[in-house]
Amino acid sequence: MGNFLAGKVVAVTGAGRGIGRAVALAAAAEGARVVVNDYGVSMDGASPTSEIAEGVVKEIEAAGGEAVAVADDISTMAGGQRVVDVALSSYGRLDGVVCVAGILRERMLFNMSEEEWDPVLATHLKGTFTVFRAASAVMRKQRSGTLIGFTSGNHQGSVSQANYSAAKGGIISLVRSAALGLNKYGVTANAVAPVARTRMSANVPMELAEIGSPEDVAALVVYLLSDAAREVGITGQVYTVAGPKIAVWAQPRELRSAYASGGWTVEKIAEFLPGSVGVDPMPMLGRLQEMERAAREGNRPNAQ
Numbered sequence: 001m002g003n004f005l006a007g008k009v010v011a012v013t014g015a016g017r018g019i020g021r022a023v024a025l026a027a028a029a030e031g032a033r034v035v036v037n038d039y040g041v042s043m044d045g046a047s048p049t050s051e052i053a054e055g056v057v058k059e060i061e062a063a064g065g066e067a068v069a070v071a072d073d074i075s076t077m078a079g080g081q082r083v084v085d086v087a088l089s090s091y092g093r094l095d096g097v098v099c100v101a102g103i104l105r106e107r108m109l110f111n112m113s114e115e116e117w118d119p120v121l122a123t124h125l126k127g128t129f130t131v132f133r134a135a136s137a138v139m140r141k142q143r144s145g146t147l148i149g150f151t152s153g154n155h156q157g158s159v160s161q162a163n164y165s166a167a168k169g170g171i172i173s174l175v176r177s178a179a180l181g182l183n184k185y186g187v188t189a190n191a192v193a194p195v196a197r198t199r200m201s202a203n204v205p206m207e208l209a210e211i212g213s214p215e216d217v218a219a220l221v222v223y224l225l226s227d228a229a230r231e232v233g234i235t236g237q238v239y240t241v242a243g244p245k246i247a248v249w250a251q252p253r254e255l256r257s258a259y260a261s262g263g264w265t266v267e268k269i270a271e272f273l274p275g276s277v278g279v280d281p282m283p284m285l286g287r288l289q290e291m292e293r294a295a296r297e298g299n300r301p302n303a304q
């Protein structure tokens with residue numbers, strides 16, 4: 001065992017499988033006591049079972065670590081609160097939360113139903129809010145803590161997962177808001193956009209040029225939870241981790257602007273906007289067009 005998280009208490013949602021499980025195991029191996037939350041659902045969010053979270057607690061205990069299971073649904077306020085309450089009642093403090101839980105309900109936007117939109121937003125975006133909300137109240141009083149949300153490269157847009165993409169974009173804004181609002185209390189907030197082999201990535205209909213294991217993602221998360229990351233002031237950041245690659249995403253900024261004397265009219269905008277303010281081409285759209293061309297030529301498209 002290492003000691004990057006010695007003495008810390010960390011809660012991980014979606015910790016029964018895939019990336020969340022790897023984060024829980026790695027945090028325990030680095031000395032943290034871990035709250036293992038997982039609702040134990042299928043990839044579309046159905047058929048909950050408590051065995052999934054309990055299984056990871058047994059794995060951590062077998063390796064000599066300490067953990068407790070919470071099989072609640074984090075898309076409810078009560079579920080998010082319980083994750084935090086169990087950390088406090090079991091271990092007396094809470095140093096980090098990692099919101100990994102997620103589901104998929106894929107559909108083209110023009111066919112998407114409310115039943116496909118709502119649970120995806122509820123699990124990813126509200127499920128990060130419920131835990132951040134409860135945890136930040138504790139961390140504010142403690143004057144320390146780390147919040148970690150899980151986003152995706154798909155926050156840039158997605159052909160058939162508008163619900164997922166919207167939720168993942170929302171998580172980035174939530175993380176930045178937490179970083180801003182809690183900075184003066186010594187609480188940091190960051191987001192991770194992983195690319196790793198799990199049941200969720202197994203159905204991606206293309207070759208991913210850069211992909212790694214859940215353990216690669218777990219190593220980055222452990223670092224972000226550690227005092228080493230807190231001491232260099234890492235907050236409000238979005239990191240991709242994809243196998244051997246770690247990348248930081250740009251902060252959103254205005255790219256170009258134009259000013260009108262006497263106010264804008266539609267005519268003035270039509271005259272000036274294309275040549276002065278212009279557009280910022282969408283990298284995803286260019287890539288999509290390349291993939292469509294490859295598919296037409298009978299090749300298996302490459303992503304990235």
Ligand SMILES: NC(=O)c1ccc[n+]([C@@H]2O[C@H](COP(=O)([O-])OP(=O)(O)OC[C@H]3O[C@@H](n4cnc5c(N)ncnc54)[C@H](O)[C@@H]3O)[C@@H](O)[C@H]2O)c1
Pocket residue numbers: 013014015016017018019020037038039040041042043045052072073074075099100101102103123127150151152153193194195196197198199200201
């Ligand atoms: N695998 C990738 O390449 C990839 C890429 C981009 C983003 N992500 C994100 O990383 C996270 C983990 O993905 P994964 O690939 O490990 O998925 P996974 O399906 O293997 O694991 C997700 C876990 O979340 C749990 N869960 C679902 N709804 C829940 C709820 N309401 N309450 C508590 N637990 C719940 C599930 O039971 C499951 O064990 C997700 O947020 C996903 O969107 C993954």
